[in-house]
Amino acid sequence: MPQDPTPTHDHGRIIHEVLWSEALPWWLLFRAAGTAFAPTVILLALCGGLATWAGWSIADSLRLAGADPAADAILDASFEPGPVIPAPDGSGVTLAPSRRALPALRTAWNWLPKPAADVLDLVGIPFRPTATLTQMAGALVRIGWFVLVWSIFGTAITRHVALKLVGEEAPGLVGAVLYGGRKWLAAFNSVGFVLLGIVALSTPGALLGLAMRTDWGLAAAGVVWPLVLAGAVVLAILAIGLVFGWPLMVAAVGVERGDSFQAISTSFSYLYQRPLHYAFYAAVALVVALPAFAAAGLFADATTTLALWAASFGMGHDRTLAVLEGLRGSADASWGMRAVGFWTRGLESLLGSFGWGYFWAIATAAYMLLRQDVDGTELDEVVLDEPTA
Numbered sequence: 001m002p003q004d005p006t007p008t009h010d011h012g013r014i015i016h017e018v019l020w021s022e023a024l025p026w027w028l029l030f031r032a033a034g035t036a037f038a039p040t041v042i043l044l045a046l047c048g049g050l051a052t053w054a055g056w057s058i059a060d061s062l063r064l065a066g067a068d069p070a071a072d073a074i075l076d077a078s079f080e081p082g083p084v085i086p087a088p089d090g091s092g093v094t095l096a097p098s099r100r101a102l103p104a105l106r107t108a109w110n111w112l113p114k115p116a117a118d119v120l121d122l123v124g125i126p127f128r129p130t131a132t133l134t135q136m137a138g139a140l141v142r143i144g145w146f147v148l149v150w151s152i153f154g155t156a157i158t159r160h161v162a163l164k165l166v167g168e169e170a171p172g173l174v175g176a177v178l179y180g181g182r183k184w185l186a187a188f189n190s191v192g193f194v195l196l197g198i199v200a201l202s203t204p205g206a207l208l209g210l211a212m213r214t215d216w217g218l219a220a221a222g223v224v225w226p227l228v229l230a231g232a233v234v235l236a237i238l239a240i241g242l243v244f245g246w247p248l249m250v251a252a253v254g255v256e257r258g259d260s261f262q263a264i265s266t267s268f269s270y271l272y273q274r275p276l277h278y279a280f281y282a283a284v285a286l287v288v289a290l291p292a293f294a295a296a297g298l299f300a301d302a303t304t305t306l307a308l309w310a311a312s313f314g315m316g317h318d319r320t321l322a323v324l325e326g327l328r329g330s331a332d333a334s335w336g337m338r339a340v341g342f343w344t345r346g347l348e349s350l351l352g353s354f355g356w357g358y359f360w361a362i363a364t365a366a367y368m369l370l371r372q373d374v375d376g377t378e379l380d381e382v383v384l385d386e387p388t389a
Helices: 025-035 039-061 069-078 097-101 103-109 114-127 133-165 173-211 215-256 260-273 275-315 317-327 335-375
Strands: none
Touching (some): 039 173, 039 335, 133 173, 173 215, 260 275, 260 335, 317 335
16 A cells, blocks of 8 residues: 655644633633632622622611602603604604614513622612602612622622632632622722712703703703713713623722722723623623523532432321421421421522622633733733732
């Protein structure tokens, strides 16, 4: 048989290893998803979830104002693409042009996890044109508590995950909480400073609104409304940057040990310089979330089922049915049944908190990826020590 020609230097190479971090940098998102299963991350997320629930429960007990259903119905109708506000051509005007121009975008909201959608709904209350001052105050109290809680626990999680991703020794539960307790003010103030900017820039619009109380003032506002819309672009930049850049702000504090101004500048820079990259990372995170949450849910379901299954051998069939009936909330349930139900619901809370741990783990990886995209910083760079003065 004829011999094969001698291979040149371009042939016959053997690939011994693939550096996924260089070939596919966004593979970091998969590694970050794995860190969400770490006990430290789960416990930190559980503490943050319980603290959020406790604060909001107190706000509800104090009967702080929430949304107005009647006013919200009018506002929601104004966002629909149909003819809500009469126009000379009879077509109507909608406050959300994307609903008519890009109707497919409406389905994207349905892909959001319910906790995320609920938080975004709460964030939207202070920015609703129909919201009263009491409703704004009630929403701001809840939002402020939410930001405060996750400024501590979110910063702790991002610090733990960042060090895990670069192969450094990550702090445990106590160390992570101590870190969050030291750096929470930087994460919290980054939100506060942007909000102050939004309030300051909205002052001219508020003064114009005083004139719009009269028909003559409304007519004058109609003439200068293009200028108002142009000014509102800046408000939109700040508001969108605050909502979608907030996870990056917290991650910046966790990864860089930076201050509020560094967190604001980096998050806005990364968000607006690489918006498609950010959207791609978010899409990958949602895809990865499906098997991650399925695995967590399967583990939780198996734990509760097998615990009762093992106990059923001793209880017997009839007693097991009675216990199950009590766990469903029977009025004559004994103290023991209520105690078992309490711990079972605790496992449900732990599973729900897994989502927050996953969120902050992905936010950490997204920050590190965007940092590499914009600044060219290597993915394995994390500030380990306090910067010297």
